[in-house]
Amino acid sequence: MQAELFIDGGVGFFPGLARPIVLDENTLSAPEREELAQLVSAARGAPAGTTAAARKAVPDGRAYRIRLTAGDATTEFSCADPSVPPSFAALMSFIKAHGSR
Known part of the structure; x- marks a missing residue:
């Protein structure tokens, strides 16, 4: 599986960069792969929709998207400030800690 974290917006955002x-x-150790699998399962189990108030744009807010690719299957999760679910935040933190640009 490959995970990609996209972050858009925020102060000083430059789309080209x-x-x-x-x-x-x-590239992960066996315990890290297991942790990743647990985080992905938790993110998949989280409620899919958000309220209209939560989707309202926040000045200088960021939008986040995680794309998971396993074989031919692709799954995407997305959210934006200020409504980042805890399961999404945990997966995002793991990708930041173990991934690279």
Whole structure:
């Protein structure tokens, strides 16, 4: 599985310079792969929709998107400030800590 974290917006955002943080599970140790699998399962189990108030744009807010690719299957999760679910935040933190640009 490969995970890509895309971050858009925020103060000083330059679209041309924004590259995703990429994580290939083959570079992880066995315990880290297990942790990643648990985080992905938690993110998949989180409620899919958000209220209209939560989707309202925040000045200088960021939008986040995680794309998971396993074989031919691709899954995407997305959210934006200020409504980042805890399961999404945990997966995003793991990708930031173990991935690279």
